Amino acid sequence: MTDGSLAVVGLGPGPVDWLLPEAASVLGQATDLVGYVPYVARVPERAGLVRHATDNRVEVDRARHAFALALAGRHVAVVSGGDPGVFAMAAAVFEALEADPTFRAVPVRVVPGLSAMQAAAARLGAPLGHDFCAMSLSDNLKPWEVVLRRLTAVAEGDFVLALYNPASNARPARLGEALAHLRDLKDAATPVAFARAIGRPDERVHLTSLGEADPALVDMATLVMIGSSETRWVAGADGRRWMLTPRSYGRGTT
Template identity: 50%
Template sequence: MTGWLCIVGLGPGDSALVTPEVSAVLASASDVVGYIPYVARIAPRQGLTLHPSDNRVEMDRARAALEMAAAGKKVVVVSSGDPGVFAMASAVFEALEGQVQWQALDIRVLPGITAMLAASAKAGAPLGHDFCVVNLSDNLKPVALIEARVRAAAGADFALAFYNPRSASRPETFGRILTVLRQVCEPERLIIFARAVSTPNEQIVTVALVDASPEMADMRTVVIVGNSATRRVGRFVYTPRSVLPVTA
């Protein structure tokens, strides 16, 4: 029996956003590995073993998945959104470092609908021009680096998407980022808080930067900051394709 490992994205929550490619590998898997709430999205069936694990054990999880694939299992590592955006794909490749026997395995990454694109679609098209994507979690990088990147990106008038803006263990980071944004951007700059996108608890709120507060975000929120041209039209928020003024 030849094992394989697929690192897949389940999209933001709605099963109608799971690609057929991902559904097909889940249907042929023997083992599913991932963070508890993501594994909970997989329907149990005969012949499929579910391996839910807690947050912040990404490296253990990646090694366990590789070991199972090496032993002949058909293993799917699940992430929400896209597996390559602040999710399990990089962790699996880190686990391959120095492990030549694992590097020869059949390993594939299957993309998914990442949260910022689902959020952008619900709001309109705030990422319709150049944009930057920043993980605000400071587990794996210093807050000073996050601040410097946000300052550079906003200074160059990119729109911004923030993942993991706020957690109970480090509630202050997002407040510092809002301070940076207020130093660089005008008070009217539009900022979108998109929580639990594509789930029954979905909530999309757009405010001016001057009215934004850290409490508007939690770990299930993706935050999108427009560029200087981002605007409302009717109930939508969008960023024009051109840097020239919009003519109606």
């Protein structure tokens, strides 16, 4: 065992109001921060806190670096946006641990955080009120055929779908292909919402339908929420619409 330690810490979607006290406490005791530049930048300055901010594309290198620091006796916080367990750094850390048995000497802890789909759901109403799936549309790490197979399964199970990483500069057409695939399997009137940067100053919500959803309105900071056959709009105060997936199933037309 080393005297050091490694914690994977979720910073949530952005605002400090959405940072868990456990995360704030672990960040307050860390000697070193490891993470993607904008996440490391979110943590307040403190005397003695060493920052190791890296590019986004080297997650396992970043995890290995964190283990090496911990083996040297440092208390390392690997910081991640959202929940580190959901399409974020926790998996990379355990992949690094799996690949190098010397890292087993490091005590590891995962500190959860609020994920983007939860922030989006809170703003939209209750889209995740019944069974749902969460998928990353990035195909950097999985074949596109797997994405399509999973979209088919989501439609066959009539799940609500929260889509992460819906757009990238490298693959701008992917979301359009995914929506076209779902249109073959689901009703065009299915409620869809684009929830962008929820909780941050540039937050923006766009409500649409599967038939009319325009991928051009989506960027990498957007969470795309796609309803089940039961999902519907509910009128609220001041003419606003809420997205509701009711708790019961089978009242509808499926």
